[in-house]
Amino acid sequence: MPVTQNTGNRPTAVVVDGYSAGNFYPRAFAELGADVLHVQSTTDLMPTLSPPRLSEYALNVVCADGDMESLVQRLKPYAPVCVVAGQDGAVTMADHLGEALGVPSNGTLLTQARRDKYEMIEALRRAGVRCADQFKSADPRAIAAWAAERDSYPVVVKPLSSAASDGVSICKNAEDVRRAAEDVLATPDIFGKQNREILVQSYLSGTEYIVDTVSADGVRYTCDVWQYEKSLLPNGKNIYNRDLLVDGSDELVAELTAYVDEVLAALDVRWGPAHAEVIMTPDGPALVEIGTRLSGHIDADFNNACLGHNQAGLTALAYLQPEAFQKQYGHKTYSRRRPAVIYEAPTTLNGTVTAVDEDIVAEIRALDSVHDVTVKLKPGDRITPTVGLLTSVLRVLMSAPDEHQLTADYEKVRSLKESVYHVAE
Ligand SMILES: Nc1ncnc2c1ncn2[C@@H]1O[C@H](COP(=O)(O)OP(=O)(O)OP(=O)(O)O)[C@@H](O)[C@H]1O
Numbered sequence: 001m002p003v004t005q006n007t008g009n010r011p012t013a014v015v016v017d018g019y020s021a022g023n024f025y026p027r028a029f030a031e032l033g034a035d036v037l038h039v040q041s042t043t044d045l046m047p048t049l050s051p052p053r054l055s056e057y058a059l060n061v062v063c064a065d066g067d068m069e070s071l072v073q074r075l076k077p078y079a080p081v082c083v084v085a086g087q088d089g090a091v092t093m094a095d096h097l098g099e100a101l102g103v104p105s106n107g108t109l110l111t112q113a114r115r116d117k118y119e120m121i122e123a124l125r126r127a128g129v130r131c132a133d134q135f136k137s138a139d140p141r142a143i144a145a146w147a148a149e150r151d152s153y154p155v156v157v158k159p160l161s162s163a164a165s166d167g168v169s170i171c172k173n174a175e176d177v178r179r180a181a182e183d184v185l186a187t188p189d190i191f192g193k194q195n196r197e198i199l200v201q202s203y204l205s206g207t208e209y210i211v212d213t214v215s216a217d218g219v220r221y222t223c224d225v226w227q228y229e230k231s232l233l234p235n236g237k238n239i240y241n242r243d244l245l246v247d248g249s250d251e252l253v254a255e256l257t258a259y260v261d262e263v264l265a266a267l268d269v270r271w272g273p274a275h276a277e278v279i280m281t282p283d284g285p286a287l288v289e290i291g292t293r294l295s296g297h298i299d300a301d302f303n304n305a306c307l308g309h310n311q312a313g314l315t316a317l318a319y320l321q322p323e324a325f326q327k328q329y330g331h332k333t334y335s336r337r338r339p340a341v342i343y344e345a346p347t348t349l350n351g352t353v354t355a356v357d358e359d360i361v362a363e364i365r366a367l368d369s370v371h372d373v374t375v376k377l378k379p380g381d382r383i384t385p386t387v388g389l390l391t392s393v394l395r396v397l398m399s400a401p402d403e404h405q406l407t408a409d410y411e412k413v414r415s416l417k418e419s420v421y422h423v424a425e
């Protein structure tokens with residue numbers, strides 16, 4: 001790859017593990033005139049996430065041994081101006097690297113509280129921010145005993161840091177709790193790490209929202225809020241269904257934003273993107289979790305169409321031109337240009353995919369509201385009834401000039417989704 005050392009003309013941004021949504025960073029930084037380097041934290045790319053497109057970077061630096069000192073020495077000649085995490089698992093390394101390079105960064109003081117769900121909620125409690133009750137232990141019996149002592153079900157059992165709702169269960173009694181806790185210990189998280197502890201939390205009841213922000217030196221912009229519409233399965237798994245873009249002028253957005261500002265302050269999130277999940281409980285908003293990385297929802301063109309911007313582009317602006325960012329976006333909230341929906345289609349099919357029905361896929365694509373369709377399975381893949389994000393079978397990005405058309409097209413996709421895959425038992 002053609003790489004010249006930084007001549008001082010173009011700023012250089014560093015992306016650590018630019019998997020999945022992180023793939024939107026190279027374009028975002030390049031559009032603002034920056035070069036982009038990639039840091040790969042593992043010898044081989046992780047197979048569970050969609051891989052970084054390394055060809056879009058000027059250089060890929062592999063740092064599999066975690067030797068921060070030599071990584072810093074390798075990056076210094078390029079005089080980076082920022083370090084961003086391409087996905088959840090890269091946040092810790094990005095915080096350390098940013099601090100070591102002396103660039104604007106959230107730093108390492110509270111980095112653990114930005115990754116570990118237990119520490120995260122405890123940091124909120126210390127700061128007096130509304131949050132769930134919780135307890136953690138390596139012993140499933142202790143987890144069940146905590147729930148029994150509280151005697152207020154349901155409770156939520158989950159790993160301390162994972163993703164895609166992996167291992168998250170909503171439990172109705174002590175027996176459910178013990179079983180779910182044992183399951184967490186028995187299964188590695190989706191990054192392949194063994195879970196050694198289990199987290200149990202009080203159940204936050206209410207509608208759940210995504211709140212995405214970008215900050216420059218502690219000045220925040222709320223770039224989008226989505227309402228989750230999930231379905232709770234009989235086995236306690238809460239699966240994704242449809243996410244709806246909330247109108248930015250909705251009263252709710254102001255309330256959620258005010259709450260997320262408290263969360264950002266409690267966790268010392270001063271720079272870059274954050275993706276928060278918040279439940280509007282009867283007492284007010286309460287955090288499920290927050291990650292200082294891009295939303296998994298981001299699709300730059302789709303977001304540009306319904307919002308006029310996207311979180312990756314805003315993040316590049318925040319780091320490269322913080323004053324311009326603050327002036328244009330500081331303390332503000334997005335306005336919705338078009339109603340939008342992201343549909344993570346669940347399935348009840350069970351078997352092996354024999355074919356993808358391209359006519360049906362074309363019919364879905366041809367709907368006016370459909371911006372893009374991701375067909376997640378291919379012939380030969382197993383298809384199983386959806387139990388979480390990883391087992392949804394179709395992702396459809398939709399937007400329309402009005403809600404009416406959007407809902408009609410969504411219902412149409414819903415009626416077609418089980419015909420996309422031909423399945424043999
Ligand atoms: N304390 C809680 N009260 C109510 N619901 C919860 C709680 N904790 C988790 N949930 C539900 O379970 C979902 C997944 O939990 P969480 O976000 O902690 O896990 P995750 O592995 O990061 O999943 P994802 O990637 O799907 O966000 C939440 O979005 C929420 O719907």
Ligand SMILES: [Mg+2]
Binds near residue numbers: 164165
């Ligand atoms: Mg989550």
